[in-house]
Amino acid sequence: MSYESRPVSARYSQNLRNNLGGRLIGILLFLCASVTVVTTIGIVAILCIEGFSFFAEVSPIEFFTGTKWTPLFTSKGFGVLPLISGTLLIGLGAACVALPLGTLTAIYLSEYATPKIRSVLKPMVEVLSGIPTVVYGYFALTFISPFIKEYLYPEAGPYMAISAIIVVGIMIVPIVASISDDALRAVPRELREAAYGVGSSRLEVTTRVAFPAALSGIIASYILAISRAIGETMAVTVAAGARPNLTANPLEAVQTMTAYIVSVSLGDTPHGTIEFKTIFAVGLTLFFMTLVMNVISGRITKRFREVYD
Amino acid sequence: MSSENNPSGVRSGLGSPDYRTNLAFRHLKGRMFYLLCLFGSLVGILLLVTLINDIRQDGFSYMSKHFFTNFPSRKPEIAGFHGAIMGTLWVMGIVAITSFPIGVGAALYLEEYAKRNKLTSLIQTNISNLAGVPSIVFGILGLQLFVRGTIGYGPAICIGEQCGFGRSVMSGALTLTLLILPIVIVAAQEAIKSVPPSIREASYGVGATKWQTVSSHVLPQAMPGIMTGMILALSRAIGETAPIIMIGALTFVAFRPESPLDPFTAMPIQVLNWISRPQAAFHDLAATGIVVLLVTLLTMNTIAVLIRVKLGGSSSR
Numbered sequence: 001m002s003y004e005s006r007p008v009s010a011r012y013s014q015n016l017r018n019n020l021g022g023r024l025i026g027i028l029l030f031l032c033a034s035v036t037v038v039t040t041i042g043i044v045a046i047l048c049i050e051g052f053s054f055f056a057e058v059s060p061i062e063f064f065t066g067t068k069w070t071p072l073f074t075s076k077g078f079g080v081l082p083l084i085s086g087t088l089l090i091g092l093g094a095a096c097v098a099l100p101l102g103t104l105t106a107i108y109l110s111e112y113a114t115p116k117i118r119s120v121l122k123p124m125v126e127v128l129s130g131i132p133t134v135v136y137g138y139f140a141l142t143f144i145s146p147f148i149k150e151y152l153y154p155e156a157g158p159y160m161a162i163s164a165i166i167v168v169g170i171m172i173v174p175i176v177a178s179i180s181d182d183a184l185r186a187v188p189r190e191l192r193e194a195a196y197g198v199g200s201s202r203l204e205v206t207t208r209v210a211f212p213a214a215l216s217g218i219i220a221s222y223i224l225a226i227s228r229a230i231g232e233t234m235a236v237t238v239a240a241g242a243r244p245n246l247t248a249n250p251l252e253a254v255q256t257m258t259a260y261i262v263s264v265s266l267g268d269t270p271h272g273t274i275e276f277k278t279i280f281a282v283g284l285t286l287f288f289m290t291l292v293m294n295v296i297s298g299r300i301t302k303r304f305r306e307v308y309d
Numbered sequence: 310m311s312s313e314n315n316p317s318g319v320r321s322g323l324g325s326p327d328y329r330t331n332l333a334f335r336h337l338k339g340r341m342f343y344l345l346c347l348f349g350s351l352v353g354i355l356l357l358v359t360l361i362n363d364i365r366q367d368g369f370s371y372m373s374k375h376f377f378t379n380f381p382s383r384k385p386e387i388a389g390f391h392g393a394i395m396g397t398l399w400v401m402g403i404v405a406i407t408s409f410p411i412g413v414g415a416a417l418y419l420e421e422y423a424k425r426n427k428l429t430s431l432i433q434t435n436i437s438n439l440a441g442v443p444s445i446v447f448g449i450l451g452l453q454l455f456v457r458g459t460i461g462y463g464p465a466i467c468i469g470e471q472c473g474f475g476r477s478v479m480s481g482a483l484t485l486t487l488l489i490l491p492i493v494i495v496a497a498q499e500a501i502k503s504v505p506p507s508i509r510e511a512s513y514g515v516g517a518t519k520w521q522t523v524s525s526h527v528l529p530q531a532m533p534g535i536m537t538g539m540i541l542a543l544s545r546a547i548g549e550t551a552p553i554i555m556i557g558a559l560t561f562v563a564f565r566p567e568s569p570l571d572p573f574t575a576m577p578i579q580v581l582n583w584i585s586r587p588q589a590a591f592h593d594l595a596a597t598g599i600v601v602l603l604v605t606l607l608t609m610n611t612i613a614v615l616i617r618v619k620l621g622g623s624s625s626r
Contacts, residue, residue, distance in 0.1 A: 134580055233445045
């Protein structure tokens, strides 16, 4: 007897009701998931709407090529390059700190550490990214900057890019260490054993077999870490100063894009003015810089995953 | 085998002096590299120790009962952290209430309900990209969407005179909810993934519906993992400064919020306010505030680890 030919029993109609309820729950859960999509649409819409209304008054050419950023002064300059240079100085400087340290940590964790040491060291390294950034800012301002001023460079002011670079660099070490460690551990054991079998030392296995095999994952972690450094806000606001400064000298005060946005929102600039709209234009620039880096990093990670799965 | 006995005269065999000196050099190089890696992994830890020591030195000079009961003041000796603590509690309460159901719901959808199609992979990609958006950009979103109730184009959402939630606890909490949602979702997904399929099959086998299976078998099993992820996400939100500065948390608040629509300050904001003053006494106050902040974070992380260790054991049989 086929299922359809049976009479519609009470049990069947109860099932049907359950199905309807199940579908409602499915829709509800889908709405939860779509909150994240709406968030992204909201971010892009807000940045674009207010950003474009900024670019209707200030030409993008002036914005992206000008070297004078003084939107809050009477003689206004809308050249974002000093902010971009400050951001890149901090981002690349932090990379100089974090990439070597993070890579060495990852190699130590995956190639040398015993499981016991690993289980202690890895959480300790991860703590570095769990500390609130305003705490790093405090440390940079009250410990690192005075230290540099006293022992290394007495002419420096209270704010300098270098102390922000150091703390932001340390803050992103766990990103490099953790993702690179995963990438190194994903390299198949057979590759290492083959290299040991032909007489390689551990150093040679690490640098000539494991590291090259994990390179794409490691590079993905580098890009992600730099993107995180560029988006970092509070430590640079506190330690690097508030002066838009087109310089590559880490001992001077600089202002990053994030620090500028904070300084406007802390001030009393009225909403709707061209001065206030600058934060959307700067935010749009920042958003796309980090987005491009994150997407590239994600692509590389995906490709490297496919190799060994 | 020594080189004299080597008929071919090749001096690179296993026993040759060349090989031996080379091997010693290779071992030395290996040893140096090992030490370099060890040193590299310790630099961050050393800096962490210095940081904690620096804060420990300055952070207890103002630690007293007054610090927890007083509001901020121009006089450092009577200034307190009360408003900031209450503000943080208010904000975190609302963040927990909103992010938990939305985050778990989204994770359940992606793991249990969604078909493996383009839309699902779009949502998944979007979540991982959202996790990489700088927190200050979330602040800009919150400033427009929640404080002013508009996306900048078209009408604002207003109730009477009031448009949006204003510079209130609610705006701050919703902004932070959106910020930590990707973290909550990913953690919940991992927890749900780790529930063995056999449990679902057993439930379906006795005739349970999908929702019955999910709600009475998958979720309870995944709950320790979800709670751990939730607590870690909340501890991230507690330390976030930039987004709630953007939505206009006040830096000098001499009252505590009484409702979600009241203005507020929060622990990291008060700390920032004290850091930005030139007098050294306020820097010590900031350090005291940082001690409270770090102890809170440490407690939360310990609870998260305990949940994972205690309850995690039963689900990962």
